[in-house]
Amino acid sequence: MRKVTFPHMGYSHIAFKQLIEDMGFEAITPCHPNRYTLDLGVRYSPEHACIPFKILMGNYIEALERGAEIIITSGGVGPCRAGLYGMTHEKILKSLGYDFRIVVFDPPLVNLWDFYWKLRFMVREARLSWRAFIDVIKRAWDKLKLLDEMEIKAINLRPYEVEKGSTTRAFHQCLQIIDRARTRKEMEEARRECHRILEKVPKDRSRRPLKVGLVGEIYCLLEPFINLEVERTLGELGALACRGVFLTGYTQTDVLGKGNHNVRLLAAPYLNQFVGGHGQNSVGETIFYAKKGFDGVIHVAPFGCLPEIVAKGVLPKISRDLDIPILTLTLDEQTGRAGVQTRLEAFVDLLYQKRRAKEVKGFGTLLPGYRCGLCQH
Amino acid sequence: MERGRKLRIGFPRALFYYSYFPFWQGFFNRLGMEVVVSPPTTKGILDDGTREAEAEACIPVKLYHGHVLALKDKVDLLFIPRLVRIDRRSTFCPKFLGLPDMVRASLPDLPPILDLKVDERTSPGEWWPTCRAIGELLGIDSFLRLWSAYREGKQHQKAYEKLLYKGYLPEEALAALRGEEVEVPPRIKENLNLAVLGYPYQVYDGYISWDIIGKLRKMPINLWTMEMVPPSKLYRFCKHLPKQPFWHYSVLVLGAAYYYQQQGVDGVIHVAAFACGPDAMVNKIMEIDLSQGSNPTPFMSLSVDEQTGDAGVATRLEAFVDMLLQRRRKG
Amino acid sequence: MEPCYLGIDVGSVSTNLVIIDQKGEVLRSLYLRTRGQPIEAVKEGLKKLEEDWPAGFSIQGVGTTGSGRYLAGAIVGADVVKNEITAHAVAARLEVPEVQTILEIGGQDSKIIILRQGVVVDFAMNTVCAAGTGSFLDQQAARLGIPIENFGSLALKSQQPVRIAGRCTVFAESDMIHKQQMGHKIEDIIAGLCEALVRNYLNNVAKGKEILPPIVFQGGVAANAGMKAAFEKALNQEIIVPRHFPVMGALGAAWLAREYMQQNGNSTKFKGFRVAAEHFETYSFVCEGCSNLCEIVNIKGGDGKLVARWGGRCGKWEIL
Secondary structure, eight states: OOEEEOOOOTTTHHHHHHHHHHTTOEEOOOOOOOHHHHHHHHHHSOTTSOHHHHHHHHHHHHHHHTTOOEEEEEOOOSSSGGGGHHHHHHHHHHHTTOOOEEEEEOOTTTOHHHHHHHHHHHHHHHTOOHHHHHHHHHHHHHHHHHHHHHHHHHHHHGGGBSSTTHHHHHHHHHHHHHHHOOSHHHHHHHHHHHHHHHHHSOBOTTOOOEEEEEEEOHHHHHOHHHHTSHHHHHHHTTEEEEESOOHHHHIIIIISSSOOHHHHHHHTTTOOSOOSTTHHHHHHHHHHHHHTTOSEEEEEEETTOHHHHHHHHHHHHHHHHHTOOEEEEEEOTTOOHHHHHHHHHHHHHHHHHHHHHHIIIIIOOOOSSOOOTTTOO | OOTTOOOEEEEOSSTTHHHHHHHHHHHHHHTTOEEEEOOSOOHHHHHHHHHHSOTTSOHHHHHHHHHHHHHTTTOSEEEOOEEEESBTTBBOOHHHHTHHHHHHHHSOSOOOEEOOEEETTTSOSTTHHHHHHHHHHHTOOOHHHHHHHHHHHHHHHHHHHHHHHHTOOHHHHHHHHTTOOOOOOOOOTTSEEEEEEEOHHHHSOTTTTTSHHHHHHTSSEEEEOGGGSOHHHHHHTTTTSSSOOSBHHHHHHHHHHHHHHHHTOSEEEEEEETTOHHHHHHHHHHHHHHHSSSSOOOEEEEEEOTTTOHHHHHHHHHHHHHHHHHHHHHO | OEEEEEEEEEOSSEEEEEEEETTOOEEEEEEEEOTTOHHHHHHHHHHHHHHTOOTTEEEEEEEEESTTHHHHHHHHTOSEEOOHHHHHHHHHHHHSTTOOEEEEEOSSOEEEEEEETTEEEEEEEOOSOOTTSHHHHHHHHHHHTOOHHHHHHHHHTOSSOOOOOOSSHHHHHHHHHHHHHTTOOHHHHHHHHHHHHHHHHHHTTTTTOOOOSSEEEESGGGGOHHHHHHHHHHHTSOEEOOTTGGGHHHHHHHHHHHHHHHHHOOOOOOOOGGGGGOOOEEEEEEOOSSTTOOEEEEEEOTTSOEEEEEOOSSSTTOOO
16 A cells, blocks of 8 residues: 655644545555654755745655655645745655655646646556545545534634633544544534534633634644644634634635635735735735724734735735734744743733723724624635 | 926836846836936945835845835836736746835835836736836827837847846946946856856845955856846756746746756856745755756855855855865866 | 732743832832742742831732743732733833833843823734843843943943944854954944844834834843933934833733732732742643644642643643
């Protein structure tokens, strides 16, 4: 059995593991990134590469040491650097003496032929019929959607939890249940079970959590190890952290399509150009949240990320023009947990004060229990 | 604006200045406008840029902000095009794509900005669509007048590129076009052949590069740069890569590295721009590819910034050239 | 007995304790070195406070802040645990009610806080490196053989400050050595260093912030007259250094404790001065439940009971 590995990104590894195994390969599931992964990645990556590059590098080396023979990864259309990751990782890993094959899937719209050939290679390796392969893909996709659904639910519930950490515990329980479910029937059962578990967490519905929009680069937003659990921290501080970026939604709009049109239109007055990655989305989504009356926006970006630098260049002006506080978290291997925690706490304090000042001015009490619109894709 | 005075267009002496200035000078001059270029970089210009621009941006982009500041009170219009694609093969770095937006968001009280998009994929025809849009904005309805200005620009650019292919460096070629007496040092057979590769806005800005070119000119070497080879040729030399780098200047730099390696130069110096994102990748790819294969080429990466210091740059260049000389003597 | 409130600020370099009365007047303040042992520093501070206790007062509330706020809060029994940005803002407002800008430079971090009408509207902390913070100044003073206390007054003597590259500590140091070798006067180098640090602060931490007066400069580095002068020169504005500048975080925490206790009216969770004599044991282990490999930290009190535990990703270790 060929041993196949893939990048780790948020909780998606649960679905990818199933995909690889159902195809008949042995899945070398990448480790949750931890500080050893990061150390390894930093050692063999260019100094000024961004943190996702370094984490992937560490994950690949760990997987290759465990015997992986094929790496499956995604490409990109540029001009974000992520599109060159595949090639650069390959060159560096081969120069370290590893023997493997890397299959980089670029978005099919870029080069349909290339996409087909790579897919054909994988299907042939797996000795599957195309029909069986499509079924495998469909089930993995369902699982991805299920994962996103539960994550959204956990995010929406966390600010109301009575006991700190109880939602997170329940969510991790859900992840294990989802991991075990394989057939459609099992997945449907898992779905019900997870909803039940999350509903069971004791909640205080009289709270009025702050609404905070999360925007930025996808890998940093999805991977709790890199963003130092910004969502959980915010939730436990009593803020509803909404983000528009989820893997399934992103795949539909940006990988298979031509991007989220509405977000780009919103961004146009400040940044009327696609600059790669999520740069323009960060700008557009910030404006979206400001117009929806959110209390604040947190912008998460890897240090040195090209598209996000452009976004950072215009965000202060948006903050001034639309009167919405924006906190930028720039993440790299030196980002300290304590610093991020302090900044988030201070930001939440700032937002509470701002809301209180607004209410005193006669806007009335803002209603409790509002839910986040953009989260429900 | 009072009648009779020429419209003054501000052109910052940074980023694509070194690549496309002759075209735009020819174009605007023919339309009866004056092109005002910011002065060569000084400490003050760099400080202004560093103060105002996004902290995480690379030095050349910060410098661009400084040059815009140096110009803003002296001109009627600022010319900051949004360079997306100049040919169908590559895109510019995201910071070029968002350049007018970044400048506008961080610098207050600017004169109007001509921020027209140049995108070969959506509006083909190299600079021509941009020229037409400029004509529309400035109220020049005569097609013929625009076309002749465009032709004039192209001629200037062609003459400039011809000089570059002959071995002139950008500043020397620009001086020659202005009609100044320029002496380009002849190539000497005994000299070392050294390729100095990097983005033109980093290599030829004497201030931020600590005058690398001036220092190398004093050494016994023949200087080769990527501007001396036509871009189409450089693109061909990148073809073997599993994936084409996205960024215009990066493809050229990489292509030039492979080209000069094949030509058998004695060494390659990569001048990386400080805090440049694409260079983080390009530098690593270049390092691996030049050191492997049948004829490994000595390679040095030079990342310079405010802190490196004149002495630091000189030391590194001298040491590298000494090493190459020793290698040659041995074998 | 008059009520009083204790504020504790546990930073990476210093640990500060402040006691205030009902009106916010500072009764006692202490400035101690943390030396990498926050628990010991807190205990030492409590011991010293007890020895020199203002007669007729009793502690009615405790607030902790600083990077070690959770640890300190768990040990002494805090009513309020607050981040240092909010605490600093509260303290500055107490000293200078109309304050609009706070410049804070401490031992290992620096921040800027912007207030309008007494409300924090924006803030920033240094993100990438420690250039320009107290530790770096200490280190350079030691290297030049000048007591840190004289650093500021020496800088003020300079007529012609030298230009020093200040973006990064390593480079700043090598640049200073270079300038020394070129024969510049020591006071010009020191003044140049202050200017470089201020420039670096304004270009990075304070980038894009609207700095309006009154401007308050606090944190340990505010003791340095050279830095104050450099800020005044760069901003062309008057800079106010409040009376209790080195302990503003602790002062803010004490005031927050007072507000909290007055609002909620419960009795304080403070465990009393016996904490100073208690032996705390901290130990950590790596949870191997999954490949996250979280490092779980435990703090045990004198009676062998677990006082606090944190560090897990999935939440399973947080139930005591």
